[in-house]
Amino acid sequence: MRDPEATLRQHALPVTAQRLAVLRAVSRHPHATADDLTASVCGELGTISRQSVYNVLNVLTEKGIIRRIQPADSPARYEDRIGDNHHHLVCRSCGRTEDVCCAVGEAPCLKAHSHHGFKIDEAEVIYWGTCPACQKKKRS
Amino acid sequence: MRDPEATLRQHALPVTAQRLAVLRAVSRHPHATADDLTASVCGELGTISRQSVYNVLNVLTEKGIIRRIQPADSPARYEDRIGDNHHHLVCRSCGRTEDVCCAVGEAPCLKAHSHHGFKIDEAEVIYWGTCPACQKKKRS
DNA sequence: CTAACTTTTTGACAAAGTCCAAAACTAGGT
DNA sequence: ACCTAGTTTTGGACTTTGTCAAAAAGTTAG
Incomplete structure (x- = not known):
């Protein structure tokens, strides 16, 4: 992930602190779960709502900026490396x-x-x- | 599934009405969910508890009598055809x-x-x- | 700077399973 | 056939992962 901010703008997504932080967290922790990412983002922003994490992950996934993988017996995991x-x-x-x-x-x-x-x-x-x-x- | 009862005995599992019915249901409905199977078994036995369906499916899966598949965004599905x-x-x-x-x-x-x-x-x-x-x- | 539109937050809710203790049942020995 | 010991089944509470909805806050274009 070169520049998280540019990536968001390229996809016509308003740039917010939450989105930047989640995007960086996914980049730093490949295959992390929503929970892992929440913890990581909290370390950076101090706080973020559970719903926001899901919102961001969902929109990034829809845009193809990140990929969601869902192995059996595990919550969804996310990664940066796509295509x-x-x-x-x-x-x-x-x-x-x-x-x-x-x-x-x-x-x-x-x-x-x-x-x-x-x-x-x-x-x-x-x-x-x-x-x-x-x-x-x-x-x- | 040739003979459900023999299959259970071969695996040292006590034969119960619930197990026979679930096993037959899996056989009749490949890739059915626990919910689908519950409905099917209820048609045969009149009733079965949710927990029993899970108990039976779990034990049969552990013994390798049936296989569980868990695609993303779907509850677990079960099938007969193994190996x-x-x-x-x-x-x-x-x-x-x-x-x-x-x-x-x-x-x-x-x-x-x-x-x-x-x-x-x-x-x-x-x-x-x-x-x-x-x-x-x-x-x- | 303002207005329009998105996002974020909070809290309730939903789906799919598991945990636990009590009641019912199965299988094996008499 | 009948007990007994050990499993299963049941019912109900609980957990995890995620979504829905409405109000509050933030972002961007003009």
Whole structure:
């Protein structure tokens, strides 16, 4: 995220302290939840309402400025890095989330021929596993 | 699902009317939600508690008798068809869910080399799109 | 600087599940 | 068939994540 303020203006969004702070927080904490981001923003602004966090996240997501990912058994997470078709690797036990470049070149999985008459617009891949820390914890 | 009762016994689970009914309901309605299943079971047994539906679905899922899928913006859905690594195609507007055989042969996407030290055990793929009915609705 | 329009805030509400304790049921041994 | 021990089922309260709505505050164009 180069310049949060410019980004907002480019999308015809009024610039507010809350939006700038949320945008910076998403940038600083990839894959953070709304709750994580609220905490981070509070550190910067002192306070922000829960609703505002959701408002901002929703509008930024609609405009395509950030991306929302919603793995099973986890609240929604947000990220900055968009437009490069990467996927995610999620720890089943602690929820730690990492980016994974599309494994087999360019969007190989996307090539689902139109099934059942659906118009497919995205292939989402989530790799499930156990992160190093949780592997260690389980062994002990 | 050949014989629900035998299936339960094979997994050392006491056979109860609720379990049989839920198991049959999952079989009859692939990709149904807990709510859908509750309605279906009520048609068969007259009544069942919400908690029991969750209890049964959880135990069956743990035993690997059924599979739970949790697409974004949808309550959990359950299915009968397990062990064949198939994926799902979900309609963004109505939630309709269809099975999709793994597009490129055998688990091609699963070949994410161990990233970040994670021990990967599953690759989940969800294709997002618009089902025929919703395409028609949108055009009108 | 003002006016029009958005955002932010606050508080109530909703959906999907889980937690807990009491009542009912299942399965195994007599 | 009947007990008994151990599970399940039930009902109700509670939690989490998020949305709705109306009033107050802020932003931007003129």
